[in-house]
Amino acid sequence: MPNVFFKIAATAIALLFTGENPLRAQTPAQIWAMDSDGQNARRVAHVPDFPIINSPEVSADGRFVAVDGWNATEDLTAAQLFIIDLQTGNVENLGYGAMPNWSPDGNWIAFCKYSNKRGVHLRSRDGEIERHIDPDGWGIQWSPDGWKVAYTRGAKWVIYHFISAQSREAVPAGWDYTRIYWNPTWSPDSTEVCFKARHSQGHDEFVIMNVEGQVPSIRHRIRADGFQEDIAWHPDGTRILIPKAAANGVVGQIYAYEPGSDEEPTLLAGQPTDRHNAGMCWSRDGKTLYFISRAAD
DSSP: OOHHHHHHHHHHHHHHHTSSOTTSOOOOEEEEEEETTSOOOEEEEOOTTOOEEEEEEEOTTSSEEEEEEEOTTSOGGGOEEEEEETTTOOEEEEEEOEEEEEOTTSSEEEEEESSSSOEEEEEETTSSOEEEEETTEEEEEEOTTSSEEEEEETTEEEEEETTTTEEEEEOOTTOOEEEEOSOOEEOTTSSEEEEEEEETTSOEEEEEEEOOSSSOEEEEEEEOTTBOSOOEEOTTSSOEEEEEOOBTTBOOEEEEEOTTOOSOOEEOTTSOTTEEEEEEEEOTTSSEEEEEEEEOO
16 A cells, blocks of 8 residues: 555544644653543553554453554554553563454454555464464454454455455445545444445445345444544443544544434543543453543643
8 A cells, every 4th residue: 555545544543632743742642441431530551652552452351452653753654563561561562563453362463564564464462473364454353252353455344254264355235435444343243343434425434334144234324524443332232432533622532322323422421521532442341441542732
């Protein structure tokens, strides 16, 4: 993919927080957490010397959070993978990569690479095994049941099944999207994927697509005007979190909506309202929300 895309992607991620170019200095991003009922918001971790971090993913046992990060002087393609021990604060650098995603058993990490075997990869937790799944893939996400991963290839979805070690494109009839954004999310029952996409008419939407059966189908969609990527579906299936970009002096905040509902997304209660909040994931038991937060300039 041309380097110009990476520049655009880097700018888009930065806009999620600041509306500014990520190569400019900015206050460091931190990992925060709060209870599912909106109580007890607190800072839990950060990555020293890396002020820009994104795409947090918590391990199944709740002890580790994986993120990607890069320095303010670096291009997005220099992103590296980190694993943070929430008990000790220790940070492990796994090398170059982006958008980490844990397997349900915690033994593997799915991620993307911008260069040096670009595409989607699987890596064992100990680093002894790494598999290059698809050089044209992007935005890989492990299903909650552990049997498959979903990723994009251009403007189409690909489902890779581990038992057969085969992949198939998942394209609903009448597919009318020209671009799929990164950091989608699986439904808790591993039958659907929610993602942000660019419609052929020029606007963005959040889409829920059922990937079961021979012909996938779109179940629900809402407009995504003003919202960014990195979506989090609660393990009980009742709500999906989406980040709204900072705009007109208003900090970026996290919103929620019900899958299948036509109601407008609502502001998520309990998050710090004086900080830019985005990029989130739920703990496997659904009791804790982890998200990226940065002090407002």
